[in-house]
Amino acid sequence: MAGLINGIRKVLTNRNTITIIAVIAGIIVLWFFYNMTLENAINPVRVPVASRNLLATEVITADDIEYVEVNRGFLNSANDVITNSSQLIGYYVNNGTSVSQGAMFYRDQVVTREVISQTDFDTLPDGYTIYPLSVNMEDTYANSIYPGDKIDLWIYGNDPNSNRRIYDEFINSIDVLEVKDGDDRNVFDDAENRTPARLYFAVTDEMFTYLNVLDERGYNIIPVPRNKMYTVAGKDVSYSNDLLTSLVESMYQPTSSHINQ
Numbered sequence: 001m002a003g004l005i006n007g008i009r010k011v012l013t014n015r016n017t018i019t020i021i022a023v024i025a026g027i028i029v030l031w032f033f034y035n036m037t038l039e040n041a042i043n044p045v046r047v048p049v050a051s052r053n054l055l056a057t058e059v060i061t062a063d064d065i066e067y068v069e070v071n072r073g074f075l076n077s078a079n080d081v082i083t084n085s086s087q088l089i090g091y092y093v094n095n096g097t098s099v100s101q102g103a104m105f106y107r108d109q110v111v112t113r114e115v116i117s118q119t120d121f122d123t124l125p126d127g128y129t130i131y132p133l134s135v136n137m138e139d140t141y142a143n144s145i146y147p148g149d150k151i152d153l154w155i156y157g158n159d160p161n162s163n164r165r166i167y168d169e170f171i172n173s174i175d176v177l178e179v180k181d182g183d184d185r186n187v188f189d190d191a192e193n194r195t196p197a198r199l200y201f202a203v204t205d206e207m208f209t210y211l212n213v214l215d216e217r218g219y220n221i222i223p224v225p226r227n228k229m230y231t232v233a234g235k236d237v238s239y240s241n242d243l244l245t246s247l248v249e250s251m252y253q254p255t256s257s258h259i260n261q
Contacts, residue, residue, distance in 0.1 A: 017028050022237035044069035047083050047104055054099040057116050060088045080107045082250045096147040096178060096188050108148075130177060133199045133221055140179070140196045141220075141225055143187065149176045150231040153201075153211075155244060157219035160251070166219075169240040170248075173230075175202040199223060203237065209246045217251055 051066040064087055071259040075081055082088060082105040093099055113259045124130070133153075137143060145151060160163075161179040178200040189195040203211065214221060239245045 010114070037068055043092060045072050045075055045083065046087050047075070047081060048088060048100045051106050053101050054093050056093050056095050056098055056186060058093050060091050060110070061092065062089055065089070068102075070220065081105070083181060085200065092231075096186050098189055124202055127204055128202050129205055131201045131203045131208050131211055133197050133201065133211075135196055135223065137195055139223060140199070143179075143193075144197055145176055145196075145199065145223060145225050146188065147176055147186075148231065149225060150233075150235070151176060151226060152224045154222040154224050155214060155219050156218070156222060157214075159247070160217075160256055166244070168222075168244055168246075169213075170221075170224070170244055171203075171207060172238060172240045174237050175236040177202055207237070207239075209252065210245070213248055213252050254255060 011226055046069055047065050048065045049068050054060065054064060054220050062085070065088060075083065088105055088110060091110045092107050092113055092115075095116060097109050099105060099109055103111070112160065150173045152169055153174055154168065155170045156165070156167045159166050176199055178198075180198050181187055181194040183196040187196050211221060
């Protein structure tokens, strides 16, 4: 028995033996983690999708939902996908959006009735108002400006104090409330390819006045979209250029009724 123990001790203290055991252990660990990672990546997950085209403000019922299996890795990278039907049934498709047949549901597309009932004026902060800007498909970069985006407004026109052209940023981080077509329908309410005709913004009362002055003087007000992180940052709307602001102020001539007030 003592001889057997000594033999085992000699084997375990042999450097070559220890190296072989370490390599085998490492291979086993790598194999285990590889299989676990592969399982998580390819193991499909059952998620709800729309069984028909769902339009803005429609209530979602059980009949509007069917299920598909998707790669688990996709869901890990798209964590805003709704995976439970209990978060859908009885809820509503958000204003300014739609869900196409066969598409997954995203969290910003599904809201409660209270949200649907809100108007643009309900969500306006104190001291703000709505400004409509006429646009076309080119102005909106092929309809790539969406409600909820924060964008910048640039100005293009003649400088009244010189012969030069003005093309500069005027307002940044302005909130897009709605995008509507020529029939005053929300462009993104359904799957049709509607042509944008107006963007609606939330602006301060002063900005509303200045933008109207620029419009009356024939200046082009140009919407300039930014990336998603610009919207997520949530900066307050503000003027971008003090010189341009002063120029607009010089154009503004209050009426006598304004002065008396």
